[in-house]
Amino acid sequence: MRGSTRTEVLAGLVSTEAAVAYERLHAASRLPVGEGPEAFDPEAPAERELQDAGVISFGGSGSARFARAVPPAVALRRLLDRQHRRISELQADLAGTWERFTALVAPTGGLTSVDGGGVRAIQDHDELTRLASGLYRSPRRLLRATFTGSSGGHRVSEGVLLPPADALEAGAEFRMIYDAAHAHDGWGARSIRQSTEAGEQARVRKSVPVRMMHVDDTVALVTTDRTGAAGALQVHSPELLKVLAEWFDALWDAPDTVPLDGADVAELTPVRRRVLSLLAAGLTDEAIARSTGTGERTVRRHVCAILEILQVESRFAAGVAAAKRGWV
Incomplete structure (x- = not known):
């Protein structure tokens, strides 16, 4: 992966500042609640964004109160679920707007x-x-x-x-x-x-x-x-x-x-879309091959093409990138 894996995973699901704040908190295991570079300030914008996303928790009380990050897998699941809810709500809004037009x-x-x-x-x-x-x-x-x-x-x-x-x-x-x-x-x-x-x-x-x-x-x-x-x-x-x-x-x-930003349009064929959905579900190459009726070598070629299309370097990152785009 390029740079910090966790920061890159959260990118696109929260702001860049919030992704960095999460990485800092996770690396420290826990931070005291307060102000300053060695503390977690719950009133700061990035930290408040993490609270709203439900990816941090608090413990202790008074001057001993501290913050800690939920495990990355849990944080990612919560953020992806939130992203899917937002997409569903947006689709409903779009449908409502179109109904307004057709009604007029x-x-x-x-x-x-x-x-x-x-x-x-x-x-x-x-x-x-x-x-x-x-x-x-x-x-x-x-x-x-x-x-x-x-x-x-x-x-x-x-x-x-x-x-x-x-x-x-x-x-x-x-x-x-x-x-x-x-x-x-x-x-x-x-x-x-x-x-x-x-x-x-x-x-x-x-x-x-x-x-x-x-x-x-x-x-x-x-x-x-x-x-x-x-x-x-x-x-x-x-x-x-x-x-x-x-x-x-x-x-x-x-x-x-x-x-698209002027780049070549990547071709994600129906077969590759099927492979991507199975990959995002956590299936192995062997299981994907059985499901698609192809060989493992063919599956690996499709996976390599998918990673190139999504511009990521791991199967996990491909699943995350696809989810962010609403592909799975």
């Missing part, structure tokens, strides 16, 4: 306008493609966009996914969330790489429910299904635009939405 618009069949002309239904695929292409090239401030691997029989030109240089030079931001199906597809991975190299900020998550272009909080184009085959809504309504922006921003900041 009528079914697309026969829809012509909502909120005094604030929504227009689009059924023609060619018109939808032209609008999406134009919107992607139009931001002056911020583009919020989502993209799914499902195409409904239509493939979007790679050029649509490339942010224009003049808009980037003028300070516009292009934020795109891709679903894993597109990120793991050969063509999708290449198009994402080209887009991030051109200046797009890209993130990926396991699934994205719809495709959307949301430009400068003034107009949005959102499909009515994952592929766009059933049509889309062109939105000008300020109320609806606000709901869609809130939904996207929550999705962008979600723990299981992973930044």
